[in-house]
Amino acid sequence: MAHTPIKKVCLVGANGTLGSVILKGLIQADCFDISVLQRSNSSSSSPSSIPRILVPPELPVEDVAKALTGQDAVIAAFPLGQGDQHLRLAEAAFQAGVQRFIPADFGSCDASDPEPQKYLPLYRKKTLVREKCEALAVQATQHGSAFSWTTVICGHFFDHGLRDGLLHIDFDTRTAQILDGGATKASTSTLRRIAEATVRVLQRAEQTRNRAVYVQSFNPSQLDVVAALEKAMGEPWHMQHIDSKPYLEDAQKRLKSEEPQAVLDAIEDIVFVLGALDADWTKRDGFAMDLLGLEDENLEDVVQEVVAAYRAEGSK
Known part of the structure:
Protein backbone atom coordinates (compact mmCIF):
# COMPACT_ATOMS: atom_id res chain seq x y z
CA MET A 1 0.00 0.00 0.00
CA PHE A 157 17.33 9.14 30.18
CA PHE A 158 20.65 10.83 30.92
CA ASP A 159 19.88 14.40 32.01
CA HIS A 160 16.72 13.38 33.86
CA GLY A 161 18.41 10.37 35.49
CA LEU A 162 21.49 12.35 36.47
CA ARG A 163 19.43 15.12 38.05
CA ASP A 164 16.91 12.89 39.82
CA GLY A 165 19.26 10.20 41.15
CA LEU A 166 18.07 7.42 38.84
CA LEU A 167 21.68 6.91 37.71
CA HIS A 168 22.67 6.53 41.38
CA ILE A 169 24.63 9.76 41.41
CA ASP A 170 24.11 11.96 44.47
CA PHE A 171 24.94 15.63 43.94
CA ASP A 172 24.53 16.54 47.61
CA THR A 173 27.13 14.03 48.83
CA ARG A 174 29.20 14.02 45.58
CA THR A 175 28.89 10.24 45.50
CA ALA A 176 28.45 7.89 42.55
CA GLN A 177 27.74 4.17 42.65
CA ILE A 178 30.08 2.47 40.17
CA LEU A 179 29.35 -1.00 38.78
CA ASP A 180 32.02 -3.61 38.02
CA GLY A 181 34.86 -1.11 37.84
CA GLY A 182 32.94 1.48 35.84
CA ALA A 183 34.68 1.02 32.47
CA THR A 184 31.73 -0.48 30.56
CA LYS A 185 30.37 1.91 27.95
CA ALA A 186 26.61 2.38 27.62
CA SER A 187 24.52 4.43 25.22
CA VAL A 215 19.89 6.10 19.33
CA GLN A 216 22.08 7.92 21.82
CA SER A 217 23.37 11.28 22.93
CA PHE A 218 26.73 9.68 23.70
CA ASN A 219 28.25 6.38 24.82
CA PRO A 220 30.28 7.01 28.01
CA SER A 221 31.42 4.73 30.79
CA GLN A 222 30.44 5.50 34.37
CA LEU A 223 34.02 6.64 34.95
CA ASP A 224 33.65 9.09 32.04
CA VAL A 225 30.52 10.54 33.63
CA VAL A 226 32.22 10.98 37.01
CA ALA A 227 35.18 12.69 35.33
CA ALA A 228 32.78 15.09 33.61
CA LEU A 229 31.06 15.79 36.95
CA GLU A 230 34.38 16.49 38.66
CA LYS A 231 35.38 18.88 35.88
CA ALA A 232 32.02 20.68 35.97
CA MET A 233 31.99 21.05 39.76
CA GLY A 234 35.70 21.60 40.29
CA GLU A 235 36.02 19.05 43.06
CA PRO A 236 36.60 15.29 43.46
CA TRP A 237 33.75 12.83 43.78
CA HIS A 238 33.57 9.71 45.92
CA MET A 239 33.02 6.46 44.02
CA GLN A 240 31.24 3.61 45.75
CA HIS A 241 32.30 0.47 43.87
CA ILE A 242 29.70 -2.29 43.55
CA ASP A 243 29.75 -5.83 42.16
CA SER A 244 26.67 -6.03 39.94
CA LYS A 245 25.93 -9.74 40.43
CA PRO A 246 25.16 -9.73 44.19
CA TYR A 247 23.58 -6.28 43.78
CA LEU A 248 21.08 -7.69 41.25
CA GLU A 249 20.47 -10.77 43.38
CA ASP A 250 19.60 -8.57 46.35
CA ALA A 251 17.32 -6.42 44.19
CA GLN A 252 15.49 -9.52 42.96
CA LYS A 253 14.83 -10.56 46.55
CA ARG A 254 13.46 -7.11 47.34
CA LEU A 255 10.99 -7.43 44.46
CA LYS A 256 9.09 -9.87 46.68
CA SER A 257 8.71 -7.37 49.52
CA GLU A 258 5.25 -6.51 50.81
CA GLU A 259 6.30 -2.86 51.02
CA PRO A 260 5.41 -1.01 47.78
CA GLN A 261 8.31 1.44 48.13
CA ALA A 262 10.79 -1.39 48.59
CA VAL A 263 9.55 -2.95 45.36
CA LEU A 264 9.82 0.35 43.50
CA ASP A 265 13.38 0.81 44.81
CA ALA A 266 14.29 -2.71 43.68
CA ILE A 267 12.92 -2.05 40.19
CA GLU A 268 14.88 1.19 39.98
CA ASP A 269 18.07 -0.61 41.04
CA ILE A 270 17.64 -3.32 38.39
CA VAL A 271 16.92 -0.75 35.68
CA PHE A 272 20.02 1.20 36.75
CA VAL A 273 22.26 -1.85 36.39
CA LEU A 274 20.89 -3.06 33.07
CA GLY A 275 21.10 0.41 31.54
CA ALA A 276 24.71 0.77 32.68
CA LEU A 277 25.98 -2.67 31.64
CA ASP A 278 23.81 -3.87 28.76
CA ALA A 279 23.18 -0.85 26.53
CA ASP A 280 26.00 -0.22 24.07
CA TRP A 281 23.94 0.53 20.97
CA THR A 282 27.00 1.25 18.82
CA LYS A 283 27.42 -2.53 18.56
CA ARG A 284 23.83 -3.16 17.42
CA ASP A 285 22.75 -3.70 13.81
CA GLY A 286 19.92 -1.24 14.38
CA PHE A 287 22.19 1.63 15.47
CA ALA A 288 20.43 4.42 13.59
CA MET A 289 22.30 7.66 14.22
CA ASP A 290 23.39 8.02 10.58
CA LEU A 291 19.99 6.88 9.31
CA LEU A 292 18.27 9.59 11.36
CA GLY A 293 20.89 12.25 10.61
CA LEU A 294 21.89 12.58 14.26
CA GLU A 295 25.28 13.30 15.81
CA ASP A 296 26.46 12.73 19.36
CA GLU A 297 26.03 15.50 21.88
CA ASN A 298 28.96 16.62 24.02
CA LEU A 299 29.03 14.80 27.37
CA GLU A 300 30.82 17.59 29.26
CA ASP A 301 28.41 20.22 27.93
CA VAL A 302 25.35 18.23 29.00
CA VAL A 303 26.81 17.49 32.44
CA GLN A 304 27.57 21.20 32.84
CA GLU A 305 23.92 21.99 32.04
CA VAL A 306 22.72 19.56 34.72
CA VAL A 307 25.20 20.92 37.27
CA ALA A 308 24.08 24.48 36.52
CA ALA A 309 20.44 23.48 37.06
CA TYR A 310 21.37 21.77 40.34
CA ARG A 311 23.18 24.86 41.58
CA ALA A 312 20.31 27.11 40.52
CA GLU A 313 17.87 24.98 42.49
CA GLY A 314 20.13 25.15 45.55
CA SER A 315 20.31 28.94 45.42
CA LYS A 316 16.56 29.41 45.61
Whole structure:
Protein backbone atom coordinates (compact mmCIF):
# COMPACT_ATOMS: atom_id res chain seq x y z
CA MET A 1 0.00 0.00 0.00
CA ALA A 2 1.32 3.47 -0.87
CA HIS A 3 2.28 5.62 2.10
CA THR A 4 1.83 9.37 2.25
CA PRO A 5 4.11 11.63 4.32
CA ILE A 6 3.19 11.73 7.99
CA LYS A 7 1.41 14.97 8.82
CA LYS A 8 -1.17 14.40 11.55
CA VAL A 9 0.44 13.18 14.78
CA CYS A 10 -1.35 12.25 17.99
CA LEU A 11 0.67 12.06 21.22
CA VAL A 12 -0.50 10.05 24.23
CA GLY A 13 1.11 11.05 27.53
CA ALA A 14 1.94 14.63 26.60
CA ASN A 15 2.31 15.81 30.20
CA GLY A 16 4.82 13.22 31.36
CA THR A 17 8.56 13.56 31.88
CA LEU A 18 9.31 12.36 28.35
CA GLY A 19 5.98 13.16 26.69
CA SER A 20 6.22 16.86 27.47
CA VAL A 21 9.63 17.03 25.78
CA ILE A 22 8.41 15.03 22.77
CA LEU A 23 5.50 17.46 22.46
CA LYS A 24 7.94 20.36 22.46
CA GLY A 25 10.03 18.61 19.79
CA LEU A 26 7.00 18.02 17.58
CA ILE A 27 6.00 21.68 17.88
CA GLN A 28 9.53 22.90 17.10
CA ALA A 29 9.72 20.66 14.02
CA ASP A 30 6.95 22.85 12.60
CA CYS A 31 5.83 20.25 10.07
CA PHE A 32 3.07 18.33 11.86
CA ASP A 33 -0.56 18.85 12.79
CA ILE A 34 -0.36 17.79 16.43
CA SER A 35 -3.08 16.60 18.78
CA VAL A 36 -3.01 15.10 22.25
CA LEU A 37 -5.06 12.06 23.30
CA GLN A 38 -6.25 12.30 26.90
CA ARG A 39 -8.45 10.26 29.19
CA SER A 40 -11.73 12.04 29.87
CA ASN A 41 -11.03 12.04 33.62
CA SER A 42 -7.55 13.56 33.25
CA SER A 43 -6.86 16.92 34.90
CA SER A 44 -3.70 17.46 32.83
CA SER A 45 -3.48 20.46 30.58
CA SER A 46 -1.75 20.97 27.25
CA PRO A 47 -0.85 24.10 25.27
CA SER A 48 -4.03 25.89 24.21
CA SER A 49 -2.93 25.70 20.60
CA ILE A 50 -2.86 21.88 20.67
CA PRO A 51 -6.22 20.13 20.17
CA ARG A 52 -7.19 17.56 22.79
CA ILE A 53 -8.96 14.32 21.92
CA LEU A 54 -10.81 12.86 24.90
CA VAL A 55 -11.44 9.12 25.30
CA PRO A 56 -12.79 6.95 28.15
CA PRO A 57 -10.22 6.31 30.92
CA GLU A 58 -9.93 2.58 30.18
CA LEU A 59 -8.94 3.25 26.54
CA PRO A 60 -11.52 0.87 25.00
CA VAL A 61 -10.42 -0.13 21.51
CA GLU A 62 -13.61 0.89 19.70
CA ASP A 63 -13.71 4.39 21.23
CA VAL A 64 -10.01 5.02 20.78
CA ALA A 65 -10.04 3.75 17.18
CA LYS A 66 -12.86 6.17 16.40
CA ALA A 67 -10.94 9.01 18.06
CA LEU A 68 -7.74 8.21 16.12
CA THR A 69 -9.37 7.95 12.70
CA GLY A 70 -7.63 10.34 10.35
CA GLN A 71 -4.35 10.41 12.28
CA ASP A 72 -1.16 9.46 10.45
CA ALA A 73 0.92 8.61 13.53
CA VAL A 74 0.39 7.83 17.20
CA ILE A 75 3.14 8.09 19.83
CA ALA A 76 2.72 6.36 23.19
CA ALA A 77 4.73 8.23 25.84
CA PHE A 78 2.94 7.25 29.05
CA PRO A 79 4.04 4.65 31.65
CA LEU A 80 3.47 1.04 30.74
CA GLY A 81 1.63 0.11 33.94
CA GLN A 82 -0.13 -3.20 33.39
CA GLY A 83 0.53 -3.00 29.67
CA ASP A 84 -3.06 -3.73 28.65
CA GLN A 85 -3.79 -0.12 27.75
CA HIS A 86 -0.79 -0.04 25.44
CA LEU A 87 -1.93 -3.22 23.71
CA ARG A 88 -5.38 -1.68 23.23
CA LEU A 89 -3.86 1.56 21.95
CA ALA A 90 -1.84 -0.35 19.32
CA GLU A 91 -4.94 -2.28 18.24
CA ALA A 92 -6.98 0.93 18.06
CA ALA A 93 -4.30 2.61 15.95
CA PHE A 94 -4.40 -0.36 13.57
CA GLN A 95 -8.18 -0.29 13.33
CA ALA A 96 -8.13 3.48 12.75
CA GLY A 97 -5.79 3.11 9.77
CA VAL A 98 -2.89 4.91 11.45
CA GLN A 99 0.30 4.68 9.37
CA ARG A 100 2.86 4.66 12.19
CA PHE A 101 2.66 3.61 15.82
CA ILE A 102 5.56 4.34 18.19
CA PRO A 103 5.19 2.30 21.40
CA ALA A 104 6.45 3.36 24.84
CA ASP A 105 9.60 1.27 24.46
CA PHE A 106 11.98 4.13 25.29
CA GLY A 107 14.33 3.53 28.16
CA SER A 108 17.33 1.98 29.80
CA CYS A 109 17.85 -1.20 27.79
CA ASP A 110 16.42 -3.24 24.94
CA ALA A 111 13.40 -4.86 26.58
CA SER A 112 13.52 -7.83 24.21
CA ASP A 113 17.04 -8.90 25.26
CA PRO A 114 17.23 -12.08 27.41
CA GLU A 115 18.78 -10.39 30.46
CA PRO A 116 16.07 -7.73 30.97
CA GLN A 117 13.38 -10.34 30.29
CA LYS A 118 14.80 -12.42 33.12
CA TYR A 119 14.68 -9.68 35.72
CA LEU A 120 11.53 -7.61 35.38
CA PRO A 121 7.90 -8.06 34.25
CA LEU A 122 8.18 -4.48 32.91
CA TYR A 123 10.40 -5.66 30.07
CA ARG A 124 8.23 -8.66 29.32
CA LYS A 125 5.24 -6.32 29.02
CA LYS A 126 7.17 -4.01 26.69
CA THR A 127 8.04 -6.99 24.54
CA LEU A 128 4.41 -8.06 24.39
CA VAL A 129 3.52 -4.63 23.02
CA ARG A 130 6.30 -4.86 20.42
CA GLU A 131 5.14 -8.34 19.42
CA LYS A 132 1.60 -6.97 19.10
CA CYS A 133 2.91 -4.27 16.76
CA GLU A 134 4.77 -6.87 14.69
CA ALA A 135 1.63 -9.01 14.39
CA LEU A 136 -0.48 -6.01 13.39
CA ALA A 137 2.08 -5.06 10.74
CA VAL A 138 1.80 -8.56 9.26
CA GLN A 139 -1.99 -8.21 9.19
CA ALA A 140 -1.59 -4.82 7.55
CA THR A 141 0.52 -6.32 4.76
CA GLN A 142 -2.00 -9.09 4.22
CA HIS A 143 -4.98 -6.74 4.07
CA GLY A 144 -3.48 -3.71 2.34
CA SER A 145 -3.53 -1.55 5.47
CA ALA A 146 -1.07 1.30 6.06
CA PHE A 147 -0.21 0.34 9.66
CA SER A 148 3.47 0.11 10.63
CA TRP A 149 5.53 0.64 13.77
CA THR A 150 8.89 1.90 14.98
CA THR A 151 10.36 1.48 18.45
CA VAL A 152 12.95 3.98 19.67
CA ILE A 153 15.52 2.48 22.06
CA CYS A 154 17.60 5.17 23.73
CA GLY A 155 19.29 3.91 26.90
CA HIS A 156 18.99 5.73 30.21
CA PHE A 157 17.33 9.14 30.18
CA PHE A 158 20.65 10.83 30.92
CA ASP A 159 19.88 14.40 32.01
CA HIS A 160 16.72 13.38 33.86
CA GLY A 161 18.41 10.37 35.49
CA LEU A 162 21.49 12.35 36.47
CA ARG A 163 19.43 15.12 38.05
CA ASP A 164 16.91 12.89 39.82
CA GLY A 165 19.26 10.20 41.15
CA LEU A 166 18.07 7.42 38.84
CA LEU A 167 21.68 6.91 37.71
CA HIS A 168 22.67 6.53 41.38
CA ILE A 169 24.63 9.76 41.41
CA ASP A 170 24.11 11.96 44.47
CA PHE A 171 24.94 15.63 43.94
CA ASP A 172 24.53 16.54 47.61
CA THR A 173 27.13 14.03 48.83
CA ARG A 174 29.20 14.02 45.58
CA THR A 175 28.89 10.24 45.50
CA ALA A 176 28.45 7.89 42.55
CA GLN A 177 27.74 4.17 42.65
CA ILE A 178 30.08 2.47 40.17
CA LEU A 179 29.35 -1.00 38.78
CA ASP A 180 32.02 -3.61 38.02
CA GLY A 181 34.86 -1.11 37.84
CA GLY A 182 32.94 1.48 35.84
CA ALA A 183 34.68 1.02 32.47
CA THR A 184 31.73 -0.48 30.56
CA LYS A 185 30.37 1.91 27.95
CA ALA A 186 26.61 2.38 27.62
CA SER A 187 24.52 4.43 25.22
CA THR A 188 22.39 7.03 26.96
CA SER A 189 20.18 9.87 25.72
CA THR A 190 19.01 13.25 26.91
CA LEU A 191 15.26 13.83 26.80
CA ARG A 192 15.72 16.27 23.93
CA ARG A 193 17.65 13.67 21.94
CA ILE A 194 14.81 11.16 22.38
CA ALA A 195 12.33 13.78 21.18
CA GLU A 196 14.58 14.64 18.25
CA ALA A 197 14.91 10.97 17.29
CA THR A 198 11.14 10.51 17.48
CA VAL A 199 10.63 13.44 15.13
CA ARG A 200 13.24 12.06 12.71
CA VAL A 201 11.50 8.67 12.70
CA LEU A 202 8.30 10.34 11.53
CA GLN A 203 10.16 12.41 8.95
CA ARG A 204 11.91 9.29 7.61
CA ALA A 205 8.90 7.02 7.72
CA GLU A 206 9.91 4.59 4.98
CA GLN A 207 13.46 4.10 6.26
CA THR A 208 12.25 3.44 9.82
CA ARG A 209 9.25 1.27 8.98
CA ASN A 210 8.64 -1.86 11.10
CA ARG A 211 11.93 -1.85 12.96
CA ALA A 212 13.72 -0.83 16.12
CA VAL A 213 16.06 2.15 15.96
CA TYR A 214 18.84 2.53 18.51
CA VAL A 215 19.89 6.10 19.33
CA GLN A 216 22.08 7.92 21.82
CA SER A 217 23.37 11.28 22.93
CA PHE A 218 26.73 9.68 23.70
CA ASN A 219 28.25 6.38 24.82
CA PRO A 220 30.28 7.01 28.01
CA SER A 221 31.42 4.73 30.79
CA GLN A 222 30.44 5.50 34.37
CA LEU A 223 34.02 6.64 34.95
CA ASP A 224 33.65 9.09 32.04
CA VAL A 225 30.52 10.54 33.63
CA VAL A 226 32.22 10.98 37.01
CA ALA A 227 35.18 12.69 35.33
CA ALA A 228 32.78 15.09 33.61
CA LEU A 229 31.06 15.79 36.95
CA GLU A 230 34.38 16.49 38.66
CA LYS A 231 35.38 18.88 35.88
CA ALA A 232 32.02 20.68 35.97
CA MET A 233 31.99 21.05 39.76
CA GLY A 234 35.70 21.60 40.29
CA GLU A 235 36.02 19.05 43.06
CA PRO A 236 36.60 15.29 43.46
CA TRP A 237 33.75 12.83 43.78
CA HIS A 238 33.57 9.71 45.92
CA MET A 239 33.02 6.46 44.02
CA GLN A 240 31.24 3.61 45.75
CA HIS A 241 32.30 0.47 43.87
CA ILE A 242 29.70 -2.29 43.55
CA ASP A 243 29.75 -5.83 42.16
CA SER A 244 26.67 -6.03 39.94
CA LYS A 245 25.93 -9.74 40.43
CA PRO A 246 25.16 -9.73 44.19
CA TYR A 247 23.58 -6.28 43.78
CA LEU A 248 21.08 -7.69 41.25
CA GLU A 249 20.47 -10.77 43.38
CA ASP A 250 19.60 -8.57 46.35
CA ALA A 251 17.32 -6.42 44.19
CA GLN A 252 15.49 -9.52 42.96
CA LYS A 253 14.83 -10.56 46.55
CA ARG A 254 13.46 -7.11 47.34
CA LEU A 255 10.99 -7.43 44.46
CA LYS A 256 9.09 -9.87 46.68
CA SER A 257 8.71 -7.37 49.52
CA GLU A 258 5.25 -6.51 50.81
CA GLU A 259 6.30 -2.86 51.02
CA PRO A 260 5.41 -1.01 47.78
CA GLN A 261 8.31 1.44 48.13
CA ALA A 262 10.79 -1.39 48.59
CA VAL A 263 9.55 -2.95 45.36
CA LEU A 264 9.82 0.35 43.50
CA ASP A 265 13.38 0.81 44.81
CA ALA A 266 14.29 -2.71 43.68
CA ILE A 267 12.92 -2.05 40.19
CA GLU A 268 14.88 1.19 39.98
CA ASP A 269 18.07 -0.61 41.04
CA ILE A 270 17.64 -3.32 38.39
CA VAL A 271 16.92 -0.75 35.68
CA PHE A 272 20.02 1.20 36.75
CA VAL A 273 22.26 -1.85 36.39
CA LEU A 274 20.89 -3.06 33.07
CA GLY A 275 21.10 0.41 31.54
CA ALA A 276 24.71 0.77 32.68
CA LEU A 277 25.98 -2.67 31.64
CA ASP A 278 23.81 -3.87 28.76
CA ALA A 279 23.18 -0.85 26.53
CA ASP A 280 26.00 -0.22 24.07
CA TRP A 281 23.94 0.53 20.97
CA THR A 282 27.00 1.25 18.82
CA LYS A 283 27.42 -2.53 18.56
CA ARG A 284 23.83 -3.16 17.42
CA ASP A 285 22.75 -3.70 13.81
CA GLY A 286 19.92 -1.24 14.38
CA PHE A 287 22.19 1.63 15.47
CA ALA A 288 20.43 4.42 13.59
CA MET A 289 22.30 7.66 14.22
CA ASP A 290 23.39 8.02 10.58
CA LEU A 291 19.99 6.88 9.31
CA LEU A 292 18.27 9.59 11.36
CA GLY A 293 20.89 12.25 10.61
CA LEU A 294 21.89 12.58 14.26
CA GLU A 295 25.28 13.30 15.81
CA ASP A 296 26.46 12.73 19.36
CA GLU A 297 26.03 15.50 21.88
CA ASN A 298 28.96 16.62 24.02
CA LEU A 299 29.03 14.80 27.37
CA GLU A 300 30.82 17.59 29.26
CA ASP A 301 28.41 20.22 27.93
CA VAL A 302 25.35 18.23 29.00
CA VAL A 303 26.81 17.49 32.44
CA GLN A 304 27.57 21.20 32.84
CA GLU A 305 23.92 21.99 32.04
CA VAL A 306 22.72 19.56 34.72
CA VAL A 307 25.20 20.92 37.27
CA ALA A 308 24.08 24.48 36.52
CA ALA A 309 20.44 23.48 37.06
CA TYR A 310 21.37 21.77 40.34
CA ARG A 311 23.18 24.86 41.58
CA ALA A 312 20.31 27.11 40.52
CA GLU A 313 17.87 24.98 42.49
CA GLY A 314 20.13 25.15 45.55
CA SER A 315 20.31 28.94 45.42
CA LYS A 316 16.56 29.41 45.61
